[in-house]
Amino acid sequence: MRVLGLRWPYVVLLVLVLVIQAASGLFFVFSLVADVFLIRVPFIPWEAYEILQILASLGLLCGVLCSIIMLALTVRRSRRIEDQISAVAGEFQSHVERQFQAxxxxxxxxxxxxxxxxxxxxxxxxxxxxxxxxxxxxxxxxxxxxxxxxxxxxxxxxxxxxxxxxxxxxxx
The missing domain is CATH 1.10.10.10 (Winged helix-like DNA-binding domain superfamily/Winged helix DNA-binding domain)
Structure with missing residues (x-):
């Protein structure tokens, strides 16, 4: 099974990274809103809060890394398709002639x-x-x-x- 040209393990990994990235973004939005309105979060100790900020930052960096990898794969696939199209356009006549000769x-x-x-x-x-x-x-x-x-x-x-x-x- 393929989604977006990717095999299913890569799709699962991509979805997982997107979920982590979304959760990280929500965490930072929550943190900013809490800071702006001076809301103290008593149920999270400050050490755990700092660890969550580090993990959220790493989650966002993973998202950036995955975006770079997906962009590189897309560019490579696009180049391969362009090469195939130019091969079809340029080689059609000679291929047909070889076939007719055969x-x-x-x-x-x-x-x-x-x-x-x-x-x-x-x-x-x-x-x-x-x-x-x-x-x-x-x-x-x-x-x-x-x-x-x-x-x-x-x-x-x-x-x-x-x-x-x-x-x-x-x-x-």
Missing amino acids: WGLTPSERSVALLVVKGFSNGEIAEIRRSSESTIKSHVSSIFRKSGLTSRQLLVTGVIEDLLAALSQDPA
Whole structure:
């Protein structure tokens, strides 16, 4: 189980630190109000009161430390996501070309397959390539046969899944 991208032991620790920090803050507010209105707290000996102030200060410092750690983790995760996005943006075309080459597609089939992946219909592809729709249908059939796929959706899904698999193997 994950909350905020953290495993549950870290979430429990974070909640515990937040509770300690909230209790520390409340203690200091209570202490200030008591000082302003000259309220003496007879049920707490001054030695215990001083120890509570030290513990409350440590609790607040723990909160600051946890905030710094969480900020560092967030920045690291953000950088990793940015790297993955730039990898997808920059490597999509070359990855698709490698995949089409592995399937043994001809240059014309590669061009048609890329337009299929982009979502164009056979008619639109024929217009873009200035060829007949029957030629495009022939290319699409050949692409399906060579790739082992049976539909446009599977072609798009296959390209994207292979790209995601390649990115997950990336050391970034």
